[in-house]
Amino acid sequence: MIIGLTGGIASGKSTIANMLVERGALLVDADQVAREVVLPGEPALEAIASTYGQAVLEPDGTLNRKALGEIVFRDKTKLTQLEAITHPAIRERMQQRIHKYAEQYPERLVVADVPLLYETEQQELYEGVMVVYVPAEVQIARLMARNTVSEEEAERRVSLQMDIEQKRKRADWVIDNSGSLAETKRQLDDFWKSKCLP
Ligand SMILES: CC(C)(COP(=O)(O)OP(=O)(O)OC[C@H]1O[C@@H](n2cnc3c(N)ncnc32)[C@H](O)[C@@H]1O)[C@@H](O)C(=O)NCCC(=O)NCCS
Numbered sequence: 001m002i003i004g005l006t007g008g009i010a011s012g013k014s015t016i017a018n019m020l021v022e023r024g025a026l027l028v029d030a031d032q033v034a035r036e037v038v039l040p041g042e043p044a045l046e047a048i049a050s051t052y053g054q055a056v057l058e059p060d061g062t063l064n065r066k067a068l069g070e071i072v073f074r075d076k077t078k079l080t081q082l083e084a085i086t087h088p089a090i091r092e093r094m095q096q097r098i099h100k101y102a103e104q105y106p107e108r109l110v111v112a113d114v115p116l117l118y119e120t121e122q123q124e125l126y127e128g129v130m131v132v133y134v135p136a137e138v139q140i141a142r143l144m145a146r147n148t149v150s151e152e153e154a155e156r157r158v159s160l161q162m163d164i165e166q167k168r169k170r171a172d173w174v175i176d177n178s179g180s181l182a183e184t185k186r187q188l189d190d191f192w193k194s195k196c197l198p
């Protein structure tokens with residue numbers, strides 16, 4: 001079984017993905033793949049440097065993610081431009097990895113953590129989509145704490161994605177992560193049992 005895992009920024013996707021891996025799922029993480037396609041030598045990194053300038057590179061030639069984030073999260077046009085550079089390569093690698101896992105381990109759950117799954121209309125690629133839900137104000141508070149950004153910056157990053165209430169409505173399974181981690185784990189146990197996973 002191959003499922004998509006999504007939610008809003010800082011809603012807890014990685015936290016939930018790790019819990020599913022502890023239970024035996026195999027994970028393919030779009031944020032991780034997004035990091036791989038911009039490693040030195042990759043065509044996407046060259047395109048980024050020529051589009052945004054040398055200031056988005058570290059002295060050793062790797063991507064300065066914070067600098068690029070500050071440019072693109074401030075300007076939707078620039079973010080769309082970055083997505084046009086990176087998304088085709090991310091999507092291709094994700095699909096290769098997902099199908100390799102599914103063929104190699106047909107009895108196991110394969111989870112694709114894709115933050116922009118609904119924004120990029122990828123729901124049809126999966127047998128179902130699990131949405132990690134927290135209200136927007138919790139998202140903003142957790143984002144401020146994790147990334148040490150201002151409330152204004154956190155609100156802006158949240159507003160660049162589809163509203164989390166919309167994602168919740170489209171979900172096949174909703175995990176409410178606004179309570180304790182133990183409560184979240186209990187919901188995942190119920191999901192695991194309902195799918196008769198080993
Ligand atoms: C701008 C970049 C360099 C900032 O890197 P940084 O290390 O600070 O953040 P990180 O990659 O860990 O992303 C954190 C979160 O930001 C959000 N986010 C990332 N990219 C986007 C985007 N294009 N649109 C909206 N939200 C986004 C996601 O919720 C993601 O989980 C990076 O996010 C990036 O390369 N984004 C473009 C590729 C992309 O769309 N990735 C999303 C997964 S497909």
Ligand SMILES: Nc1ncnc2c1ncn2[C@@H]1O[C@H](COP(=O)(O)OP(=O)(O)OP(=O)(O)O)[C@@H](O)[C@H]1O
Binds near residue numbers: 012
């Ligand atoms: N139930 C919870 N209670 C308190 N804090 C939590 C809970 N779940 C996650 N967190 C914290 O909230 C922050 C966001 O969680 P996480 O990094 O898993 O989100 P994410 O959806 O993967 O984020 P991103 O979209 O930015 O990749 C982290 O600092 C995490 O430790």
